[in-house]
Amino acid sequence: MGGARSQPSKIDKLVERIGYRFRSTDLLERALTHASFAVTHRKKPPAGFATGANSDNERLEFLGDRVLGLVVAEELLRRFPDSAEGELAPRFNALVRKETCAEVARSIELGRFLRLGSGEAAAGGRSKTAILGNACEAVIAAIYLDGGIGAARSFILERWQPHFDGIGAMHKDSKSALQEWAQGRGLPPPVYREKARSGPDHAPLFKIEVAIEGYPAQEGEGTSKRAAEQAAADAFMVREVASDRS
The missing domain is CATH 1.10.1520.10 (Ribonuclease III domain)
Structure with a gap:
């Protein structure tokens, strides 16, 4: 057997x-x-x-x-x-x-x-x-x-x-794209918050979080607050669009 x-x-x-x-x-x-x-x-x-x-x-x-x-x-x-x-x-x-x-x-x-x-x-x-x-x-x-x-x-x-x-769906200006995305769904505007800053004064690295009511917050990093906000908006757009299509 x-x-x-x-x-x-x-x-x-x-x-x-x-x-x-x-x-x-x-x-x-x-x-x-x-x-x-x-x-x-x-x-x-x-x-x-x-x-x-x-x-x-x-x-x-x-x-x-x-x-x-x-x-x-x-x-x-x-x-x-x-x-x-x-x-x-x-x-x-x-x-x-x-x-x-x-x-x-x-x-x-x-x-x-x-x-x-x-x-x-x-x-x-x-x-x-x-x-x-x-x-x-x-x-x-x-x-x-x-x-x-x-x-x-x-x-x-x-x-x-x-x-x-x-x-x-990402745009060169992801902050503007995210703002339009939220408005198109009747949501409040994105809120950006600095979570951390590291590195020397001449070369800082910022970590920014973006949140929209009812959705998980996303983070981004950059050598300026503007760049970190764009990275956070990028991450939010990628996650939500991917979720919509999955």
């Missing part, structure tokens, strides 16, 4: 959600490993990765961010062949920001599969935007290292599809 069919493992379930079959899941497991887990569970780095590298996903995140940027830039050039750099830049920033990566991570329920230290897990780490966004970038790097740029591009273009669709 044949043996009972084995149930898919937890990592196999994630592989199905990602839509890419790894030759070895070592890299994927590393991409899921937060620093809080790695400090108490040291593990030898996967074959083919730098010997002596830390066992968490931070180095993969670094690489995945660059792979994501390349694929997004290529796709923007393809979709908007007549757009100037000044029109492409805000679209690019909206697509590669940590919040967008976290939304993609949530779409494949990545938080369920993360390896976190007990303290971070108890603190709600599986739903934190920064942790999810970083892990998503690490997964991109794992796919790239295992299967090359073609495999990574396929994952990104599929999972970022609604976000690419959303940026079609």
